[in-house]
Amino acid sequence: xxxxxxxxxxxxxxxxxxxxxxxxxxxxxxxxxxxxxxxxxxxxxxxxxxxxxxxxxxxxxxxxxxxxxxxxxxxxxxxxxxxxxxxxxxxxxxxxxxxxxxxxxxxxxxxxxxxxxxxxxxxxxxxxxxxxxxxxxxxxxxxxxxxxxxxxxxxxxxxxxxxxxxxxxxxxxxxxxxxxxxxxxxxxxxxxx
Numbered sequence: 147x148x149x150x151x152x153x154x155x156x157x158x159x160x161x162x163x164x165x166x167x168x169x170x171x172x173x174x175x176x177x178x179x180x181x182x183x184x185x186x187x188x189x190x191x192x193x194x195x196x197x198x199x200x201x202x203x204x205x206x207x208x209x210x211x212x213x214x215x216x217x218x219x220x221x222x223x224x225x226x227x228x229x230x231x232x233x234x235x236x237x238x239x240x241x242x243x244x245x246x247x248x249x250x251x252x253x254x255x256x257x258x259x260x261x262x263x264x265x266x267x268x269x270x271x272x273x274x275x276x277x278x279x280x281x282x283x284x285x286x287x288x289x290x291x292x293x294x295x296x297x298x299x300x301x302x303x304x305x306x307x308x309x310x311x312x313x314x315x316x317x318x319x320x321x322x323x324x325x326x327x328x329x330x331x332x333x334x335x336x337x338x339x
Contacts (some may be wrong), residue, residue, distance in 0.1 A: 185255070187336040189220050189317065192244035192312075200242045200312060200333075207265040207332060214263070214334040220278070220314045221330035235276055235328045240314040241323045243281075247308045256305045261335035262290065263297035268329040271295070274320030274327045281311030291317060292331065304338070 188202035203216040220240050247253040262278060264271055271294025279289040280302060290298050304310060316328030 172331065180258045183254075183339070185338045187244050187258075187310075187312075187333070187338070188215065190246070190338075192242045194240075194242045199240075200244070204330075207263075208267065209263040209265055209332075209334075210295045211266070212297075213295065214261075216332045216334055218333040218336055219330045220312055220333070235314045235316045235330055237314065241311070241329070243309050243311045245309050246304060253304070253306050253308055255307070255338040256303070257337075257339045258302040258304045258310060259335055259337045259339070260300040260302065260333065261297060262292065262300065262331055262333055264292050264294045264329045264332060266295040268294050268320075269322040270320035270327045270329050271304045272320050273318065275317040276331055277315040277317045278331050279313040279315065281313065282307045283309055284311065292329075294320075294329065299335075 187200055194198045194200070200220050201220055205216050206213050207216055208214075220242065221235060246255050264276060274293065276292045277289050280287040280293065282302075282304065287302070290300060292295050292298065302310075315330045319326035320326055321327075
């Protein structure tokens, strides 16, 4: 009788633990803890061009032997590796712009905090270089080059900035399945304060 009771309790506890592990808040950007007055690029409804955009995400990736939760990625609309598992930048790059303040509205954000990277195991990761360029109100500001397994924290002053532009470029293509390409740029933080 004790063995039966032990198995029943263990089975019930295992089910309860598994159920709590699979619960999700349903919020695509729940990985970012925020206070009031803070927003994210995913919430702004950025506008893409060149068949690309900034897409919200909620998935774990390994970058530099650490696990990070992606909250977004910059890619082309059809940008997938041949196996369909990894997002890519197109040969013409990926571009999007996000409005930080509506016409006639005073810009309220002061800082954009980005944590960006490329997963260690991306199919096109080996030997490739992806570049993220930032534009403030249409004017070039700065860029960062990324390779697989690299994560970069980038703090950008957006005081009095009405719009922010993101441009992803394939600087040096990697190869897999007899094709060439560059990894999409993955965002692990995209907070506006």
